[in-house]
Amino acid sequence: MSTAAARNPIEIRKAGLRALNDALGYDDAQAFLLQFSGTCDFVRERKEWPEPSHEEIMADIYRLQDEYARGLIDIAGRPIPDRKGR
Numbered sequence: 001m002s003t004a005a006a007r008n009p010i011e012i013r014k015a016g017l018r019a020l021n022d023a024l025g026y027d028d029a030q031a032f033l034l035q036f037s038g039t040c041d042f043v044r045e046r047k048e049w050p051e052p053s054h055e056e057i058m059a060d061i062y063r064l065q066d067e068y069a070r071g072l073i074d075i076a077g078r079p080i081p082d083r084k085g086r
Helices: 009-024 026-034 041-048 052-071
Strands: none
Touching: 009 026
């Protein structure tokens, strides 16, 4: 593979989008990119996000633990495809 310095910006952009799609899937990659179309004022935007309750946080932890135990996600929370390749 060539280094980034030897690639033109279009090739780098294509490789980056391909990596995002491979890692996140099309919908999540699009949602990720949309995060950067705002004002980039994280401090102000963070205050607009709803704070999850303790119960919501614990429910998410239990759900993730269950999905991990059943082999549906890896330790980082990424889905594991079934053995049939779906």
